[in-house]
Amino acid sequence: MDHRRLDTTQTYYRVTEERRCEAVDRVTEMQFDRHGRRIWRQAKELLDSEHARRAVGEVAVPYGVCTEPSNVAAGGHDCPVRFRCVGCGHFRTDISYLPDLEAYLADLLRNRERIAAALDADDWAKAEAMPSDEEIRRVRRLIKRVKDGLDDLDASQRAEVEEAVSVVRRGRQSVLLGMPRVRQPLPDLRPERPL
Known part of the structure; x- marks a missing residue:
């Protein structure tokens, strides 16, 4: 919309429920479990009741959703x-x-290097904080499967998925999802006054 700041656009731009549902349908076709297996391979269109079930039966977690009751x-x-x-x-x-x-993945690799270089920590503390090789392998494999799934699409399908991803991510950013925002305390600029 040719605004210099995204905040300006966000004051009046809203993603409609229909467009959001279409985007969720498109993105859901590319949903994977922890092993990188496609979950909704045959899904073409989710019913309204399925959208409601998904909203009730899962909760947002870092990097995806959790269905543990x-x-x-x-x-x-x-x-x-x-x-x-x-x-x-x-x-x-x-x-x-x-x-x-x-x-x-970049954070896991960076943290592994930082922990390995830490000289002033007990071995048990390093072991507890160290990202496991299995976790790193899992994340790498999952990223590869998601990218391979995208590579399997033709150009028009890929463009549709990328547009849907944009809509879903925009919607996700505009909703706080119960995550509290913590602001830094402002410094007290007033000098101490005698009582």
Whole structure:
């Protein structure tokens, strides 16, 4: 819309429910489990009741959604595996999370190097904080499967998926999903006054 700031567009631009549902349908066709297996391979169009079921039966977690019932009931605050989602059978992700998964892999690799270089930490602390080789392999494999799924599409399908991803990510950014925002405290600029 040729605005200099995205905030200007966001004040009046809204993604309609119909467009969001179409985008979710398109992205859901490219949904994967933790092993990189396509879950909705044959899905062409989800019914309205399926959209509602999905909204009730899953909760947003980093890099995807969780379908574990107690975690869903707790709004995502009762994860039994401490957000090691790629190792959980209740984890689902889709192509719209690809940039997040790639950033997660980069963080895992960076943290592994930082922990290995830490000189002033006990061995048990390093071992506890160290990302496992299996977790890194899983994330790499998942990223590869998502990219391979995208590569299997022809140019028009790929363009449709990329547009759907854009709509879904925009919608995800505009909703807070229960994640609190923490602001830095402002400094007290007033000098101490005597009582």
